[in-house]
Amino acid sequence: MQRVVITGVGIYSCLGKNLDEVKDALFQGKSGVILSSERKAFGYRSGLTGWVDEPDLKDELTRRQRMSMSEQSKYAYVATKEAFQNAKMDQDYIDSHEVGILYGNDSSALAVVEAIDVIREKKDTTLVGSGSIFQSMNCTVTMNLSTIFRLKGVNFTISAACASGSHSIGMAYFLIQQGWQDAVLCGGAQEINLVSFGNFDGLGAFSIREDEPTKASRPFDKSRDGLIPSGGAASLILESYESAVKRGAPILAEVVGYGFSSNGEHISNPNKDGQIRSLNMALKQADIQAKKIDYINAHATSTLVGDAFEAQALGEVFAGLNTPISSTKSMTGHECWMAGASEVIYSLLMMQNDFIAPNINFENPDEASEKLNIIAKTKEQKIDHFLSNSFGFGGTNSTLIVKRV
């Protein structure tokens, strides 16, 4: 069995366009949430969203490459470039080794809508253009990144709702641990365009605290009223310890545990038992007791029901341990398909810089969260092990444990 380490990470999120900007925002407890008048005019119940600018890649990618890229593929490209750079993995190395890609993404709404609009108007599918199909498919990110970076290893997309990014790391971990791959690019990407989440907003799941955008995402707080959609991309290079040492690569941390489960119940309601099974599987695989976890990055999205279930699950598995917990979604909003990967990077930045980022807007606990040690203000602390939870629609649960090396 191979040890699996993280040798590079890259991030493009509403907290910043690179690791340094994001680290500062996390430390300062800065929110990336805005109120979009465009969303309100379009018919959204809530105009709140995390905001990222679409990168202009004209100077670094060819027209052919850009034609096929969806919005989230562009975010993923920028994050991946940063990850490969800080993993010290250049194109020569990639060209001569089987580097894989397993990336989380679970929608690509804009390209689909635009294509159908053209077909309806022109009555001719050819007029959609050549890039649309490659922008429309769920595997838009893996298709684009694998061709741009000329990746030759495993290549597929993980679509698992809001646990997609987390499962992509888990699957890469398994493949490397079992010796099937030496290095895999994994991560998660999320679109934020106007049409991306109208149907999710329609469920009434989003916060409508529009008069205070930066205070709207308040996981575990008693007065929370819903999540705020957000997006961007987060990329990680997972590699066998042996390969990393051989290359002289920086070893940022080690992935030591991955747990997963399916609730097997309601399509949108969470389930405490499913979450507990995922948590326990990750701890068992890491072969550590719950007391060894120094920080928990909770999934908590700021919904009434979801946060309460997670608080109960964490309360049971970490009973009596007073383990520090925060949900960085209080700052980012819910980065959905990207969240499981970005939150590992956020936690890694905390581990590298000896602090716990705050669960901003946590002012008053409810019945379930009062039993937890929620960190509301930035706290200096050494982290040797952190745990990151991700749960998604359809009852998919994922838990990762990462260790300082």
Next chain:
Amino acid sequence: MIMTMTDDQIIEKVNIFLAEEFEINQSLISPSASLKDTLDLDSLDYVDLVVIIESNFGFKVKGEDFVGIKTFQDFYNYVIAKLNAN
């Protein structure tokens, strides 16, 4: 407006939109140059060529029409003939 364009005006318009769409310097375009090589066209790019012709001149091209088009002059001739026929 298109109906009143001269052949030279049509050629100028074609050169402008080809250079812009395929991101090449217009100075590389000459009547005898290869359309495929100059614009670096692959199979997918011909689909985009159909799209930009439709959006600039309002007529739809069939994929098989491209078979006989090798040079820019062939392309100009094709577009001019189509516009005149319309």
